[in-house]
Amino acid sequence: MREGSLEAPTRHPLDWENPEFYDEAKLDAEMRRVFDICHGCRRCFNLCDSFPRLFDLVDESKSGELDTVASADFKPVVDACTLCDMCFLTKCPYVPPHEFNLDFPHLILRYRAVEAKKHGVGAVDHALTETDRNGKWATLISGAVNWATRRGSPLRGLEEKVAGIDRNAALPEYASQSLEAKTKANPPQRDASAPAKARKVVLYATCYGDYNDTSIGEAALAVLAKNGVETKVLHPHCCGMPKLEQGLIGEVADAARKVAAAFAPYIDEGYDIVAPVPSCALMLKFEWPLILPNDASVKRLAAATFDLSEYIVDIARKEGLAGGMSPIEGGVAFHMSCHSRAQNFGQKGTVLLNLIPQADVAVVERCSGHGGAWGYKKGNFETAMKVGKPAMRQLNTAGKKHVVSECPLAGIHLEQGIEALAGDAPKPERVGHPIVLMARAYGVSSPSK
Structure with missing residues (x-):
């Protein structure tokens, strides 16, 4: 049996609509298979807190092996995973197409999906995933919200108690007007002095870019206009990353269908879709096609989507940037x-x-x-x-x-x-x-x- 793989990592679609995906005995067997391989390898020890927690569990067990670790003790390992994907992409030698077929982040996602299906997601945690609803309301009263959520606010202790948000964590502020609203009032105009490029872009505003820091989207639109690119702004729905972190795969699928349908007419007209936030670009390009592998509209959107930095570099390499x-x-x-x-x-x-x-x-x-x-x-x-x-x-x-x-x-x-x-x-x-x-x-x- 070979040690590691020299081939590029590949990912299998998530089988989340199959009842066996939620079978707790089968999940536990797969957790033990994967964790035992991780315990024997340990290359991920310095990536996040999941792996030290796992290795400590094993090392402190009666046998020093996974067989004497209780399945109930796996939860802290799961809770520490942020779904960053770095173990899969940068460290693990056993990802597909290797025969061991390890995908640690998607295993953690399956565990959370099983928990969500069995117990549901807490009301507060679910409310925090509703980023569009929260953003729409927060921009209307941004001054009060930003005062209440700033570090040192007298309300942070209450927020910690009610919502479980650490009082010491710096939180993003909200804009007084969304990026989409700003651009409707003042549509972006291509720089008349710039040579027109055969490119058209719809900037997917994203929750953060629409409701929190609009300077990212404004800068993107300005740079694209300076370089002769026709631009529009659209934010039909959140990409679903906050829901994915909670294991709410079905709700992510609903978001994918909604966003893909909203962008489809623009793709028909030859527009590229550009996302300014990497997590959102990752969802559109990679996670959604794994969640809905047979959805042609989702696949088409994935093929038309670019990360913002990726897109600017593509212009620079193919046409050259404006001086x-x-x-x-x-x-x-x-x-x-x-x-x-x-x-x-x-x-x-x-x-x-x-x-x-x-x-x-x-x-x-x-x-x-x-x-x-x-x-x-x-x-x-x-x-x-x-x-x-x-x-x-x-x-x-x-x-x-x-x-x-x-x-x-x-x-x-x-x-x-x-x-x-x-x-x-x-x-x-x-x-x-x-x-x-x-x-x-x-x-x-x-x-x-």
């Missing part, structure tokens, strides 16, 4: 997010930044530890800070003026860790996405919320 960028002073410490890496297209964010004159980029390729809503929760926040500390330390000591991650939630988490490490020393400025620095270099956009 006129000014240098960015002070250098950039760039965090390569896990869901950027999970798209398996290389360091497109690094390439984008290096297109800016004198960007002086230092790349940090370590997990932020955040893991979406997981990192906000009481009981997870300290673990998230621990896992992210190596990345925070590298970004803080890089000696750059700017720090940026393509994942905006990771950026907020990293900024909080850098503040703790730096103390009273000067700290780099956090920027929401590399595209914001490119827009600044062009002089076509300024951050706004």
